[in-house]
Amino acid sequence: MNEILERLALCIEFGKINKTSPYPPNMKGQDGADELAKLALNEGVKPDEILENALIPAMEIVGGKYSRKEIYVPQMLMSAKAMNSALAHIKPFFQSGETKRKGKFIIGTVAGDLHDIGKNLVAMMIEGGGWEVIDLGVDAGTDKFLKAINEHPGAVIGLSALLTTTMENMKNTVSAIREKHADLKILVGGAPVTTDYCKKIGADFYSPDPQGAVNYLKQLVS
Amino acid sequence: MKDKKFQFNVSDLKLSVSQVERIIGYKEGEDSGLVTGLIGEVIEEASQICSVKAEYAIFQDVRFEDRGKMIFIGNIDFDIKGIVYQQLKKSESVALFLCTAGPEISRRISNSMNEGDLLKGYVYDIVGSEIVEAAADLMQSNLEGEALNEGNKITNRYSPGYCGWDVVGQHKMFRLLNGEYCGVRLTESALMNPVKSASGIIGIGKNVKFNPYTCEMCNMKGCTYKKFRSG
C-alpha cells in the first residue's frame, strides 16, 4: 500500500488530527490526517482509494478496539475527529459524484426522547464506515423519519431510545416506516433495547454498540 | 420534618477528576492523559454556568399494600414493585425528591458536539450526570441529618425506572412534587427536561435500613457503570 495512506491510516487509528494537534504525544510535530489526506490527493491518489484503503479500515480498527474495550470513548472520538479532517478533503469529490459512499444512513432519537450522546457516537462511527449520515437529531417523530426517507430513498434507518417509555415510540415509528417501505433496513439501539425487542417490533437489527451496526451495514453492501 | 429546597454550587459537590475517569472506563493508574486536563476544565466551566437544584417533600400519610407491592401516598397509589417495596415497607413517612443540574449543561453538551468538539461534549455529558448524582447524595445526607434529629433513619433513594418500578410512575410523583422550584418539566413520555435530572423516593422511620445500592438489584446488561459501582 501507498506509504502516505499507511501513515494516514495510523493518524486516524491514533487520533492525530493535524500537525499542530498535541495528541497523541508520541506523534507531536508530525503531519496529521489533515495534511496527509491533502498530500495523498496532491500525489495523485484517488479519493476512492483514500477512503477504502485508509479511512475506512482505520476506523474499523478503532471500532474493534472499542468493542473489545481496549480503548475508551475519548480515543474513539479523537479518531473520528482525525477522520473528519481527512474526509473534509474528500467531500468535494462526493459532491461532484466522482467518489461514492457506501450508502445513506438516517439516524434519530425517537419522539419524546432527548438523549443524543449514544446516537451521536453511532452516527460518527457509521460515517467512519464510509456512509453518508443524515442525523435527524433528538425527539424525531415518525413524520420526520418518513420525510427523510422520501428525500433519501433506499437509506438504512437507525433509531435510538433511552427510556422504556420512548421505546414505545420506537415501535410506532418502526411500524409506520414498515407500512410504507417494507424493504428498508431498520436498526435499533439504546440502553433499554434488546434483540428480543428488536424482533418484536419488526426491526432488522439491534446492536449494543456502534461497531455492531457498522459491521451489519458493511455486510449489507458487500 | 419539613420540606426543603436546595441550591448547590458545583464546588459544593466535590466532583473528582478520577471519578469521571473511572466512568469513562480508565482504570486506576492507566494513562488518561487525553482527558485528565479536559475533565478539570469542564468541571471548572460547569461551576460557572450550572445552577444545581434539589428539593424534597415529606409525606406522612403513607400506607403499604403487601399483596400488590404498592405504596399509597395520600390517595395516590404507586406500583413500586417488589424490590423497592421491600426496602420501603417499614417507612413511617417518605420523602419524594427531585434534583437537576439545570438546562445550561445540556446546552453546553450540544453546542460542543455541534461545533465538532465531540470529546468536550462527551466529557460534559458525563460531568452533567455526575453533578446530578452528587447533588442527590448531598440532598440525601441532609435529609438523613434531619431524620436523625428526630430519632429516625432513612433508606437509600429509589427512582422510577429502576428495579422494576416503571418510569411512568414519575407522572404520579410530579402530581405531588410539581418540579417548579427545580425547573424540571416532565414530558408525556415520562422524560424529565432538562435531561440531567433525577427523581425518586426515600423512606423514613425508626425501623428502616439503609442498604447500599447494588448492581445485582438491576437487570441491566453491559452497563458501563456496573464494573466500578459494584466493585
Ligand code: B12
Ligand atoms: C448516566 C445515566 C443517567 C444520568 C444522565 C442521563 C443521560 N443519559 O444524560 C442521570 C443521572 C441524569 C440519569 C437520570 C435518569 N435515568 Co438514567 N441512566 C444513566 C446510565 C447509567 C448511562 C446512560 C449513558 O449516558 N450511557 C452512555 C451512552 C453513550 O450510551 P447509550 O446512550 O446507551 O448509547 C450506546 C448504546 O446504547 C448504543 N446505541 C444508542 N443508540 C443507538 C442506536 C442504534 C441504531 C444502535 C445500533 C446503537 C445505539 O451505542 C451507544 C454507544 O455505545 C443508564 C444505564 C446504562 N448503563 O446505560 C441509565 C438509564 C438510561 N437511566 C434510566 C432511568 C430510569 C433514569 C431516570 C428515569 C431515573 C429517575 N427517575 O430519575 C432518570 C431520567 C432522566 C430524565 N431526564 O428523564 C434507565 C432507563 C430505562 C428505563 N427504565 O426506562 C437506565 C437504562 C438505567 C436502568 N438500569 O434501568 N440517568
